[in-house]
Amino acid sequence: MSTHRVAAGGRSVEIKRPDKLLFPDDGIAKADLAAYYRAVAPYMLPHLRGRPLMLERHPDGVGGPRFMQKHTPEHYPDWVGRAEVEKEGGTVVHTVCGTTATLMYLVDQACVTFHRWQSPVKRPGHPDRLVFDLDPPGDDFEAVRRAARGLGELLGELRLPAQLMTTGSRGLHVVVPLSGTSGFDETRAFAQEVAETLAARDPRHLTTAVRKQARGDRLYLDVQRNGYAQTAVAPYSVRAKPGAPVAVPIGWDQLDDPGLTARRWMIADAPDQARAEPWKATADGSRSLGPAGRRLASLRR
Numbered sequence: 001m002s003t004h005r006v007a008a009g010g011r012s013v014e015i016k017r018p019d020k021l022l023f024p025d026d027g028i029a030k031a032d033l034a035a036y037y038r039a040v041a042p043y044m045l046p047h048l049r050g051r052p053l054m055l056e057r058h059p060d061g062v063g064g065p066r067f068m069q070k071h072t073p074e075h076y077p078d079w080v081g082r083a084e085v086e087k088e089g090g091t092v093v094h095t096v097c098g099t100t101a102t103l104m105y106l107v108d109q110a111c112v113t114f115h116r117w118q119s120p121v122k123r124p125g126h127p128d129r130l131v132f133d134l135d136p137p138g139d140d141f142e143a144v145r146r147a148a149r150g151l152g153e154l155l156g157e158l159r160l161p162a163q164l165m166t167t168g169s170r171g172l173h174v175v176v177p178l179s180g181t182s183g184f185d186e187t188r189a190f191a192q193e194v195a196e197t198l199a200a201r202d203p204r205h206l207t208t209a210v211r212k213q214a215r216g217d218r219l220y221l222d223v224q225r226n227g228y229a230q231t232a233v234a235p236y237s238v239r240a241k242p243g244a245p246v247a248v249p250i251g252w253d254q255l256d257d258p259g260l261t262a263r264r265w266m267i268a269d270a271p272d273q274a275r276a277e278p279w280k281a282t283a284d285g286s287r288s289l290g291p292a293g294r295r296l297a298s299l300r301r
Helices: 030-048 101-110 140-158 184-201 252-256 270-275 288-297
Strands: 003-008 011-016 021-023 053-057 066-068 081-087 090-096 113-118 130-134 163-166 172-177 219-222 229-232
Touching: 003 030, 003 101, 011 030, 011 101, 030 101, 030 113, 030 270, 053 090, 101 113, 130 140, 130 184, 140 172, 140 184, 140 219, 140 252, 163 252, 184 219, 184 288
Parallel strands: none
Antiparallel strands: 003 011, 053 066, 053 113, 081 090, 113 229, 130 172, 130 219, 163 172
16 A cells, blocks of 8 residues: 655654545545645644544545544544543544644545534633624525625624635635634524524525525525534635635635635635635634624614
């Protein structure tokens, strides 16, 4: 069995079967995936560090079985981070990725996509980010663009900084950095109220209906990722879709780019976008929900 090694943070991490095609239709092998994640590691790791992860693994490539892995196997090296957190009826030991070596090891395990909690290991019950998933009924990205603009304007009225990210799938995520002073129940309730307020402003195009049958051709303002132990795709994660598209942070000015889609960046050009660090301006812009909640209540009167 062929192998090659990747130097990462003082460790030499073995990538087994580097020629294994993880994206067979695109000719993208495990070595290509490792090279991509090695390139974006300086920009991706701050979004993973200290946070429980759910790993989306495709050992036989993206056309084969998919494994959504929460529990960390015992055979993982002791230098791979772990965090034991509560779940219904017990606990689960999630993997935590804080180093390039761990990132490379997880790629060797055929982890294609990284999904992260909204809360850190140190305070698992207190999210430090809030996520709105703009989910269109089809591939109408203009609907996503319109919803993002409306949500950005509403969050501006609430004086909340917001970050944009392509999902590598169909829509966009709008992420609000939080101070971590509120619990999940309060955070999710606030997100739901924001979504309902926005949908009421444009009921023809937007909905908060959870059931697909009730949405029609309207874009769904999804806030379900704001519950305890729920995850959202991490920035710079590759998606298990044709072409290996990437979930990429973008600036609000890029929303007007006519070439923008949810799958605009692939592993070949995503590192260039990463080096631009589009979220740098809002990196320290976390807010508590108290003042924003009072402003929202006044808008909803």
